Amino acid sequence: MTILSTVTIIIVVLILLALALAVRIIKQYEQGVLFRLGRVLGARQPGLRVIIPFVDVLHRVSLRIVTMPIQSQGIITRDNVSVDVSAVAYFRVVDAVKSVVAIENVHAAINQIAQTTLRKVVGQHTLDETLSETDRINVDIREILDVSTVDWGVEVTLVELKDIQLPDSMKRAMARQAEAEREKRAKIINAEGESLAAAALGDASDTMMAHPLALQLRNLQSLVEIGVDKNTTVVFPAPLMSTIGELGSFLAREAAAAAPPAPTPTTADSPPKPPAAANGASKPDSVRLL
16 A cells, blocks of 8 residues: 555656646747747747647747847947947837747847947938937938848837937037027027117108107107106206297297287378487487397
């Protein structure tokens, strides 16, 4: 009985061990590549899979998108400016069999070719193009990587330039350039404002010439604005003083026109002659009014 029990236990243990070696579980985001005696039998879908121990080998390949940072690369642009550019690439395996059979380490291979492609593409552009046309550079890098990785069963979904480091001297030069550009725009805007203001003043002067009272109304408005500040000194504009003089002359003319006319002297009622001078001096022929 003892020997039989021992044998039974050994058989059960061997069966459990065989099951442990034969059963494989493939997760939902994975795909299995089955090798039997060194030959590829094909891909295995997610789920519970049974293989022959010591005969079959099952490689699991993840189908999820992988985020791979591309370390900073020292690159000389087409206009001979040294920059450090880093990027990030996103790729995923679309053919599990090729990713296992065609290349030894797909992640290391993509990392190396991404660095090389980054230096190649950025080196073909000037500094201004690298800073302003990042979208086009990203597309160029992705297209080149897709051509290289299609035989590995890998698809590069996205490449983005992450950081561009410039030398300090170039940063100062770009800052001076930006400052000069802003000063130029400020001067242009100021000149345009002066031109618009001059045109508006010209239109206003034409209106005031056509309507003289408009200038007087503007002067009165200026006096109102001065009076708001409660100043003890009031400054009258020169046109207003001349207007006051003209107004006085106008009132004098109106008063003279309203007065009755003086009676006309006749021969019978002639004015008396002035008496002769006491000292016997002769009367002057005319009197000049100064």
